[in-house]
Amino acid sequence: MKFLYLQNNLVKTVLLLLTAVFISINLSAQNNLPIALNQVGFLPDAPKVAIVSGKTGGKFSIKNPNGKVVFSGELQATGKTDFSGIKTASADFSALHQTGNFVVSAEGLPDSYLFKIEPNVYADAAKASIKAFYFQRASTALPEKFAGKWHRVAGHADDEVLVHPSAASANRPAGTKISAARGWYDAGDYNKYVVNSGISTGTLLSLYEDFPQHMASVQTNIPETGNGVPDILNEVLWNLRWLLTMQDPADGGVYNKLTNANFDAMEMPDKDKTPRYVVQK
Structure with missing residues (x-):
């Protein structure tokens, strides 16, 4: 556990201090999907949030590659940006600690990109x-x-x-x-x-x-x-x-x-x- 703690803090140090933050997010491609998130993934015990465009409420779920729902929650309105005029909502799934590959799903929208939850994801x-x-x-x-x-x-x-x-x-x-x-x-x-x-x-x-x-x-x-x-x-x-x-x-x-x-x-x-x-x- 001590090793994992040090490793996780090491990752945070690198990502915060090296201005290469070099997380491979393809912004132009992600803009074509209404559900945006960190495509690299999340640490099991870290905050996990996706932003859903075009919605101000409703339900969302987290699914594994087989389509099984492993987590569900309520979207929370985050407001409308002055520049784009797009209304958005946040999907907070920080309480999900299960490891593996997942997508975020919201009714009427295509699923998000596949992402990981792993101890060494970064x-x-x-x-x-x-x-x-x-x-x-x-x-x-x-x-x-x-x-x-x-x-x-x-x-x-x-x-x-x-x-x-x-x-x-x-x-x-x-x-x-x-x-x-x-x-x-x-x-x-x-x-x-x-x-x-x-x-x-x-x-x-x-x-x-x-x-x-x-x-x-x-x-x-x-x-x-x-x-x-x-x-x-x-x-x-x-x-x-x-x-x-x-x-x-x-x-x-x-x-x-x-x-x-x-x-x-x-x-x-x-x-x-x-x-x-x-x-x-």
Whole structure:
């Protein structure tokens, strides 16, 4: 029981702290169905609510794949949104603790997507949240063996990065070339930010500090897997080694980011050949 408690809290920590919340909900598809819920599923003892569009009351039920009703309840009106004008009701089935696969059913409406209630229902999402950092790696290829259909060739070697005039100093005047490889791409661009990635690095380290035994067992299929270091720490090291290159050895100051003069076009990393800079501390 203690293990399950720690595992459940680990999952909650990952889902709350990693901004990749990477729960695979297909919003555009779900909008076509009037019953919306967390398609990944629910923990047995966690709150469980579905939102039913077009209704303000009535009954709902939870069915297993064989059509057997395992729970039933009353829909509760939640009001009408100002933007869509759609009336909705909530179906609260938090009292259902049975594990398995289920759908939510309401009279006159198609059933919801199939969802799970399991003690480790978020394990894959949590693991994917950590693996997401690998896909953001700069200065390296992502082979198909590790990246699957998202494999790509290397881009932004960042071994000849220019010191921008805003970051120039006596020891490193504008135009000085430094090497600042590795790190993670930020958001939807190819820049690398000290503050942003520092927060992410700290979050991953906190996760390992809180759950060292479990995180040591989580393998995410990255090139370093099996080297004797937990994969979460291997990923942290990829960014930490870049962060070290962003420190000016003359005064200890840290450049704010490594960037192009302008944001890149919508293209793969290897297609960008524009100069890159470290900018003001």
